[in-house]
Amino acid sequence: MIRFDQVQDALLGEFGPQHWWPADDVFEIIVGALLVQRTAWRNVEAAIAHLKTAGLLDPDVLRRTGVEAIEQCIKSTGFFRTKAGRLKNLAACIVKHGGTESLASLSTPEMRSLLLQVDGVGPETADAILLYAFNRPVVVIDEYLRRLARRLTPDRATIPDNRIRAWVAGTIDDVVGLNELHALVIAHGKKSCGRVPDCPQCAIRSMCGTGRTALEA
DNA sequence: CACCAGGGTGGTT
């Protein structure tokens, strides 16, 4: 089986450091993780700037703010009605448990199940929050990673999420590495080679399938 | 014009 740290090295060589997450504040990272659902990041930046200007980038404030005001700020992210409600759900959950500082004392499994109880937070968003906002060593699994894992196997077999987790964690188990990996996987997936079978042009090519691409065969 | 973007939910087979 291909070592995932080698995959990461190859991606790093091709795409360079991604320096995620582009924020310093914990709650801002959490808000960004929610708003970026099915949305390009550049459209999230404007929304966060609006929220910051309006003074809404705080759990206790956001929790008690009307949805219309929130919708106005986040319109650029799409699904703004859905996301305004989800932001309030998240803020309410955080306040209920004493703020981000108190949450930080929870174990990773505890925090994960807590996040998953919030309407609008699914597995990927929860894991992104754990990794990028709370610095927990978590493997964030998205469609890009599933696709990548599949093409790295000899028979292109679909691999269950828990297997992907174990596979990645086998060689990448630290926060910095997992942080960089998720960002690199997305950078790779967004490029055209990420959608073409066996990555005919990129650094991953030699690792796909049996080690030979369809083009070389 | 069509298609995609750092998903999740609820309903239907």
Place this chain on the structure above:
DNA sequence: AACCACCATGGT
């Protein structure tokens, strides 16, 4: 359990 429509704006 596997699909499906839906959410909705902004860029290419």
